[in-house]
Amino acid sequence: MAAGPALPGLFFVFAATVLLIFVSVSSPTWEKISFLNVGSGDSVTHYGVFGFTGSQTHIGYDFNPANLGFDSTTLNTEIIHNLTKVLILYPIAAGISGLAVLFGLCGAAYHRVGTVLMLLATSLALILTLIVWVIEMVLFGIARERFHDQNIDAQYGNANWIGLGALVALALGVCASTCGVFGRYRRHRDAY
Numbered sequence: 001m002a003a004g005p006a007l008p009g010l011f012f013v014f015a016a017t018v019l020l021i022f023v024s025v026s027s028p029t030w031e032k033i034s035f036l037n038v039g040s041g042d043s044v045t046h047y048g049v050f051g052f053t054g055s056q057t058h059i060g061y062d063f064n065p066a067n068l069g070f071d072s073t074t075l076n077t078e079i080i081h082n083l084t085k086v087l088i089l090y091p092i093a094a095g096i097s098g099l100a101v102l103f104g105l106c107g108a109a110y111h112r113v114g115t116v117l118m119l120l121a122t123s124l125a126l127i128l129t130l131i132v133w134v135i136e137m138v139l140f141g142i143a144r145e146r147f148h149d150q151n152i153d154a155q156y157g158n159a160n161w162i163g164l165g166a167l168v169a170l171a172l173g174v175c176a177s178t179c180g181v182f183g184r185y186r187r188h189r190d191a192y
Helices: 004-024 078-109 112-149 159-181
Strands: 036-038 045-047 154-156
Touching (some): 004 078, 004 112, 078 112, 112 154, 112 159
16 A cells, blocks of 8 residues: 555544534434434424524524424524524535545555645644534533523533534544654565
C-alpha cells in the first residue's frame, strides 16, 4: 500500500461522516433521531435539524407543539428561530467530511497530497461541527428549560450525543491525519 499512515485518519473521518449523516436526517425525516423530545405518551414531539414531528422539512422553525398547550411566546423569538437555522451546519459538515473521506482514499492509495487535503477538509468539518454542537446544546437546553417551566416533559434526544460522537471522531481524525501527513509514503523496492 502506498500510504498506510493515512488509514487511521481515514477510519475516524469515515466514522464521523456516518454519524453526521445520522444527525442530518433527524426528525421530521427520521423520528428515531432527535435533539429534543417534548411531551409524554402518544403525543411526543421530536425536534430535529429540518423541523419537528408533523412539520414540513425546512430550514429554521419555531417551537410550536400546539397539542401540548404550550405558551410559545417565551420561546419563539427571532433569535431562537435564527439559531434553528444554524442547524444546517450539520449537513454541511457531513458533506465536507464526506469529501475528506474521498481525499483520504486518494491519500491511502496514491500520494501524501490526498492525506494533506483530508487533514484540511477534516479540520474545517471539525470547526463547523464544534460550532453547531455548542449552539444546538445551548438552543435545546434553553428550550428544555422553558418547557419544564410550563410543566411539560422535555428530554434531550439522541442526536445531541451522536453529534458529540461525530465531534470526537473528527478531532481524532484531525490528530491521526496530522500524524499521517508525516508518515512514510515510499514503496519498498524488492531486491532481485
